[in-house]
Amino acid sequence: MRILLKVSYDGTAYHGWQMQPGEPETIEGRLNRCLTELTGAQTEVIGCSRTDAGVHSKGNICVFDTSSGIPPERYVPALNGILPTDIRVLDSFRVDDCFHPRHTDTRKTYCYRFYHGDICPPFERLYRHHVYGPIDTNAMQRAASAFKGEHDFAAFCAAGSQAETTVRTIYDVVIKRTAADPLSEYIDIYITGGGFLYNMVRIIAGTLLEVGRGRIGPEDIQDVIDSRDRSRTGPTLPACGLTLERIDFDEGIPAV
Amino acid sequence: MRILLKVSYDGTAYHGWQMQPGEPETIEGRLNRCLTELTGAQTEVIGCSRTDAGVHSKGNICVFDTSSGIPPERYVPALNGILPTDIRVLDSFRVDDCFHPRHTDTRKTYCYRFYHGDICPPFERLYRHHVYGPIDTNAMQRAASAFKGEHDFAAFCAAGSQAETTVRTIYDVVIKRTAADPLSEYIDIYITGGGFLYNMVRIIAGTLLEVGRGRIGPEDIQDVIDSRDRSRTGPTLPACGLTLERIDFDEGIPAV
Structure with a gap:
């Protein structure tokens, strides 16, 4: 199933949203690692807005696909329990499998x-x-x-x-x-x-x-x-x- | 002459106000280094409140003695020009040589x-x-x-x-x-x-x-x-x- 996350972050310590070669810390990279840890399978988010290095967010949106049995709404407390406090997941719920946050107006x-x-x-x-x-x-x-x-x-x-x-x-x-x-x-x-x-x-x-x-x-x-x-x-x-x-x-x- | 400084800081990165053995970064230590650089002579502040590690301030007070010719009010821009942005000097002026911020009610x-x-x-x-x-x-x-x-x-x-x-x-x-x-x-x-x-x-x-x-x-x-x-x-x-x-x-x- 496809799950949507609403994510807030203090971008100060991050090289932006998008994963980059050379492995500097990014929001996307951190979310992927935490989701992979939680679901037990390699998981990658698709972000809506690729904010630049140092830019903050009060509500970026991303989705990921998983076959994990974790109820969709439980990703909020589960992720916030393992993410650093400068990244917070504000909301999580299941969306249509075709919903792509960058191919949508x-x-x-x-x-x-x-x-x-x-x-x-x-x-x-x-x-x-x-x-x-x-x-x-x-x-x-x-x-x-x-x-x-x-x-x-x-x-x-x-x-x-x-x-x-x-x-x-x-x-x-x-x-x-x-x-x-x-x-x-x-x-x-x-x-x-x-x-x-x-x-x-x-x-x-x-x-x-x-x-x-x-x-x-x-x-x-x-x-x-x-x-x-x-x-x-x-x-x-x-x-x-x-x-x-x-x-x-x-x-x-x-x-x- | 004795100069008073009003100091605001984000305490997150500091081991409190007071200088400590082993040289962890403190507000007092940072101010002393900057004042010594500015005045060209070893200078040490006397703080009013020795805030603990991680505690913030919007108006701690300290004084220091100097024979430098820098006009008292110029310590605000001069110090803010060389201090990190998590420490800001809000005010500076000359006070009576006997004024001691910890021996005063x-x-x-x-x-x-x-x-x-x-x-x-x-x-x-x-x-x-x-x-x-x-x-x-x-x-x-x-x-x-x-x-x-x-x-x-x-x-x-x-x-x-x-x-x-x-x-x-x-x-x-x-x-x-x-x-x-x-x-x-x-x-x-x-x-x-x-x-x-x-x-x-x-x-x-x-x-x-x-x-x-x-x-x-x-x-x-x-x-x-x-x-x-x-x-x-x-x-x-x-x-x-x-x-x-x-x-x-x-x-x-x-x-x-």
């Missing part, structure tokens, strides 16, 4: 988190990118709306991508500000899309930060997108600020 | 943080102790008030303490609950006192947790304190849940 929501203030508290350093100096979040919000819709995001794709097309659809970009203390704030950029190019969210966040700093005008974003020119976008921001928040499957998940 | 506020729910999110694991099952926080709050005032806290002192007396004064104990999600909550115990015995806050938190679980009645806490019997109190809870929140000096800090 989804909406993925990522959040890029900033700590905006003079000194980044030690407790935020692993989960937020530290920025200081004046930042105009209203300009960022105006710029954000230009990303919505279907566009060729070639300008927002890191070199080395093997994507067949650079056209993607973004459904929503929302910027949230919350006071951290009287002199500092949290700035969170939520981006929901049908799929993303390599480093795309971190380059969009870097470009919006350039807008916040007045180096790119919010009215110029459409031009930057249309240019398909990577040199006109902002930098790829560090992985620590990025979290895969949730994955929604357009036609739901075919639970069995 | 203070009120220290600690917070012991729980994550109460079935699964502890990876992002909370370093800063909260994970608890699950029914917990009656109203009973905990009733029990908490029994700790207030001057008591002999011998029952709440770990073996190995070298304190001359086990009498201490607690000014306040406040329990805060906040929803984390529909099924989980944060439980934070704030304890303010004039000083604490070895592991005292972690044993009080462990005892309040036993009350929350119905194993000790809230009305029995006075008896437990009076017994001076360590076997009647709860366990010493893990260091990760404990943070030194702030230190207030009864007569203020004699800034120069």
Whole structure:
């Protein structure tokens, strides 16, 4: 039978989701080892989102096939009992044998988190990118709306991508500000899309930060997108600020 | 001149505040090395609170003497530039040469943080102790008030303490609950006192947790304190849940 897992992780210590040659520790590799131990047979997960090294997740999705008699819902406590505490399985249930999380239409929501203030508290350093100096979040919000819709995001794709097309659809970009203390704030950029190019969210966040700093005008974003020119976008921001928040499957998940 | 530093740290990677034989990494040791590098002369801080291995701080205080010409307020950016990001200096200024942070009356506020729910999110694991099952926080709050005032806290002192007396004064104990999600909550115990015995806050938190679980009645806490019997109190809870929140000096800090 095919079992689905919803997985949250602190990506700090991992070389991303996907297993790699040379055996650095990855989320996928760790899950495979634990499932193989639990089921007593070589088991491999198929992940929905291959998050990069250092990127976090509150709800990545993967599936695996097993003939083990372990009841599907028991994988939550069983895996959490043997996984390190920086990886937690939040949910597990049986799905249709044909359900493939990467060959199914989804909406993925990522959040890029900033700590905006003079000194980044030690407790935020692993989960937020530290920025200081004046930042105009209203300009960022105006710029954000230009990303919505279907566009060729070639300008927002890191070199080395093997994507067949650079056209993607973004459904929503929302910027949230919350006071951290009287002199500092949290700035969170939520981006929901049908799929993303390599480093795309971190380059969009870097470009919006350039807008916040007045180096790119919010009215110029459409031009930057249309240019398909990577040199006109902002930098790829560090992985620590990025979290895969949730994955929604357009036609739901075919639970069995 | 004597300079005061306010220091925040994530204690996860450190063997506590105080320098130790055998050279494990400590907050004090790290500050001493950085100050010696900055000032060009052997420099040693005198800390106010010697937090234990793994305990965090949002505002520990220390002082050091130097003849360096570095302006006092410049130690904030200068130290933060060379310290690891899990230690941050929040403030620095000159104080009276006679000011000694351990020979001065203070009120220290600690917070012991729980994550109460079935699964502890990876992002909370370093800063909260994970608890699950029914917990009656109203009973905990009733029990908490029994700790207030001057008591002999011998029952709440770990073996190995070298304190001359086990009498201490607690000014306040406040329990805060906040929803984390529909099924989980944060439980934070704030304890303010004039000083604490070895592991005292972690044993009080462990005892309040036993009350929350119905194993000790809230009305029995006075008896437990009076017994001076360590076997009647709860366990010493893990260091990760404990943070030194702030230190207030009864007569203020004699800034120069």
